Amino acid sequence: MARPALKKLATGPPDAKEEIIRLCSRGHLKDALHHRFRDGLWSEPGLFSHIFRACRALPLLGQLHAFAATSGAAADRFTANHLLLAYADLGDFANARKLFERIPRRNVMSWNILIGGYIKNGDLETARKLFDEMPARNVATWNAMVTGLTNSGLNEESLGFFLAMRREGMQPDEFGLGSLFRCCAALRDVVSGQQVHAYVVRSGLDRDMCVGSSMAHMYMRCGFLGDGEAVLRALPSLNIVSCNTIIAGRTQNGDSEGALHYFCMIRGAGMEVNAVTFVSAITSCSDLAALAQGQQVHAQAIKAGVDKVEPVMTSLVHMYSRCGCLGDSERVFFGYNGTDLVVCSAMISAYGFHGHGQKAVDLFKQMMAGGAEPNEITFLTLLYACSHSGLKDEGMECFEIMTKTCGLQPSVKHYTCLVDLLGRLGHLNEAEALILSMPMRPDAIIWKTLLSACKNRKNFDMAERISERVIELDPYDSASYVLLSNIRATSSRWEDVSMLRETMRKHNVRKEPGVSWVEFKGKVHQFCTGDKSHARQQEIDECLEEMMAKIRQCGYAPDMSMVFHDMEDEEKEVSLTHHSEKLAIAFAFLSLPEGVPIRIMKNLRVCDDCHVAIKLMSKLFGLLSFHPVIWHETECSGVQRVVSLYGLSPGSVGN
Known part of the structure; x- marks a missing residue:
């Protein structure tokens, strides 16, 4: 008798509440609302939280808010917090603030939801103001601020928040620690990273997979490849995230052969790799100009179904270009139907790399005609292409489009491309005047670019003057000394060459061998x-x-x-x-x-x-x-x- 009863229970209609929750979790909001009306469940405040999370349209959210208020559910703090979260996710901060002010007995969650919404929207100033006004904070509050600052590139401020958090006796969890390690990696601040590492060990979180991968990434970005791999080896197991960290770390630290070896090893072990893995492997092939291996990795990416993922396509365009196969770069690019700026910028860079500046300019114009909004990287690749093809008029026009039409602020790198363009054409005085007119302080690289042009154009008097600026800005860079030494050697000033090499020995500056x-x-x-x-x-x-x-x-x-x-x-x-x-x-x-x-x-x-x-x-x-x-x-x-x-x-x- 028990077995038929069990069968009947298993095949019977689901509970109305469970059905509404299931429909909401799958995004079927219309069907969930139909159930709600049909079964008269508006008196159940807990169901509103699921309905609010499934709502993706502001007009409908306003109607649901009105229903919740009419039924009295909005007076429940739990329901009100979920409604607040829905407004914040949809970016309606006017109604979010009104609701926030009316929430009965606001708790830390109410504050965290609003702060998180502003951070997600990029309004860190308002988020910081709310943070300062909070009567009490928890770990999630601090994590939100640390993560928001790190994601916005305000890494030093993020480290400051961590220190303030520790002074208040708060213990950061694995999510906050992951953001901190990313912050140290961006700053290349291995000393602060080691201090956070020491805290992780004391807290017993050093074997956590998320924390360990972030910590290893920090060490590798700071150039400590061995320390990063040691952290990963100490973890209980390796997953695809930690394997990706190893491959990317080896690539970033110049061990491209090691990265490819590890990629082949995990593929041979049967581990399922993802797009991130392929990007690092393709980049390693690019650095080595290993075309045959690059083609094999490309074939594997096609088989894995990630060859149309934008970062993978960008890496493929770049790899084929570096291997001298511009036609293959074009085939990858023109097989792409999207409008991602990074992919387009990679193709512009490939044209510039091979001296096809006019093709790069034409592709840029096609992008603009198609409604694309180029960013700073796009213009950097375009100016690079113009400089390597001697297209002065086109380069200056692109710079004007960037600053006046698009309203973008050029960086030192953009000016460096222009200086390179002018220097290649022999306009050395114009290039120097451009450097001196920059709104920001010139760095050593832009002066070295002009110094190289002086050498190529055999303007030795200007080269001597420019070299003083370069060495003053970067006294330990061998390239500056080598350029100046070569300039003096060309004039058979062997005594001056010997003196310069003696200066290099005193400063322990070593020339990179070819x-x-x-x-x-x-x-x-x-x-x-x-x-x-x-x-x-x-x-x-x-x-x-x-x-x-x-x-x-x-x-x-x-x-x-x-x-x-x-x-x-x-x-x-x-x-x-x-x-x-x-x-x-x-x-x-x-x-x-x-x-x-x-x-x-x-x-x-x-x-x-x-x-x-x-x-x-x-x-x-x-x-x-x-x-x-x-x-x-x-x-x-x-x-x-x-x-x-x-x-x-x-x-x-x-x-």
Whole structure:
């Protein structure tokens, strides 16, 4: 007898209250209201909270408010707080404030809801005023303020709130601690991060997955990759969030090979990765110019169904561009039907990277005609494209559109692009006047950009004057000393060169060695100038000697001015012959099968001698599509190094 009764109970009609709650949770507000009217349940105040949460239209919310007031449910503080939350979520702060003032016996939750609403709406000033007026606060109140300040970029104020919170005896929970670690990461403040870490250990939260991942992210963003990974290894288990933290951390700290190795490892272990994982993996392929691996990751992203996610598409456009495959960047971009500014900016940057400034300008105009509202990043990529294509009129026009039409405030980076544009065209005095007219203080990078232009244009008097400003602003940056040393060496001022190098030794400033690398069979082969450590070095030297002999027959003459050391001409020629990019090309020529493009990456700007030599190699040996593209220090992504990319494929004449 019991079994039929159980069956009847299981298949019988659900309780009316439960049905209303179920419908509200699924967003079926109309059906929930129909149940409410039909069953006469308006006297149940608790159901209003579910109905308010499901409401997404202000006119309907006003009607529901009237029903709640008529039925007397609005007098219940619990119901009133949920109504307040609905108004705040919909951004109707006029009615929210009126309701707030009428709530009987307001509690901390009432204050927190209103403060959270203002923070979500970006009105931190009003939120702070309410915070100061509160008669009592709890952990959620402090967490809301700390998170709001961190999300708005007010990281120092966020740290101040944490200290004030501790002075009042409040114990932050895992949500507040996560925001604090993000704050320290943004500030690159590892000392404050370590202090918060010590508090976490004392509180016993160091094994919490959320806190541990945030803590590891902080260490990695501050450059302490080993400490970050140690934090993650101490957690009870690894999930996709912590794995993403490891991959992103290795990518950000220059260990792109390690990031790809870890990506392959978690894929091999069967862990289900997400779009964030693919973005970091694709970025690592981009940094290494590892096209084959990038194509594999792209295929995996398609299989996982995330290839149309905007951050993934942005990374793919950037990766293919860095690998010399502008056509593939275009295919990814034009397969995208959205209007995301970041994706469009990536394509504009790709055109600029390959010297197609006019295409970048045309794409920008299409965006504007389609109603897009460009932001500061869009204009930065556009100015970068104009500077690398020598489009002065277009660059100045874009800058005017940015400041006057769009009303955006340019940063030092925007001015740096303009200075680079003017410097490339030889307008050095105009570039210097622009720097001096800036509404903000110039930084070392913008002066270094002008100094580089002075070197290229052989204006040594201006270069000496500009170098003083650069070294004064950044006395420990090797690039400034190297530029000035090269300028003096070009004029054969060897005593001044020696004095400058002595100054570098006193300040413990070391020049970054030039490194070129090429991908072969999934492995990255690196070469340094004059390096003899490669396993195939003898073959490389013989191949390179043969290549150099043949291009001499075609008119090549070593540019001795590119050797900035006082030595005999014969020694200078040997030094030029064994520059890292020439070694890498010789290795690639020996190793890669015919018809496979040769792509060489370098961490420093290519010298003029290598530029000419590789053009002749391209013509003579049929290494095709030679197009050097300079990744300048003013590049919009914030990368502070200069990278040269060669896309060389056998079968066509180079530039």
